[in-house]
Amino acid sequence: xxxxxxxxxxxxxxxxxxxxxxxxxxxxxxxxxxxxxxxxxxxxxxxxxxxxxxxxxxxxxxxxxxxxxxxxxxxxxxxxxxxxxxxxxxxxxxxxxxxxxxxxxxxxxxxxxxxxxxxxxxxxxxxxxxxxxxx
Numbered sequence: 001x002x003x004x005x006x007x008x009x010x011x012x013x014x015x016x017x018x019x020x021x022x023x024x025x026x027x028x029x030x031x032x033x034x035x036x037x038x039x040x041x042x043x044x045x046x047x048x049x050x051x052x053x054x055x056x057x058x059x060x061x062x063x064x065x066x067x068x069x070x071x072x073x074x075x076x077x078x079x080x081x082x083x084x085x086x087x088x089x090x091x092x093x094x095x096x097x098x099x100x101x102x103x104x105x106x107x108x109x110x111x112x113x114x115x116x117x118x119x120x121x122x123x124x125x126x127x128x129x130x131x132x133x134x135x
């Protein structure tokens with residue numbers, strides 16, 4: 001029986017994410033996404049008791065583009081998913097992949113002590129995580 005290494009989310013996540021205020025417009029969000037080569041925006045909490053939100057490119061396509069909404073008059077809070085499902089940095093990537101599959105996710109923010117420290121997606125799990133496994 002071979003012993004497999006446990007790869008944690010923190011080892012494969014990217015710390016390159018953008019956080020925005022929910023009052024920002026979709027156009028502001030698109031400008032940030034284009035300039036930072038990201039496909040997701042974390043929407044910041046309004047208070048300590050609030051929850052984080054997330055806006056994906058697919059949210060913009062489904063909730064703004066297809067409904068012919070104005071990008072400059074639609075706020076991020078109107079189209080975000082909230083609360084966002086998040087993962088802990090010490091979660092094994094195999095369980096993270098199972099969580100993604102079970103809930104139909106493609107990425108999730110990584111929270112450590114209630115603060116976003118990164119984002120993990122299938123891309124990092126597969127390309128970074130599997131490369132770390134011993135063959």
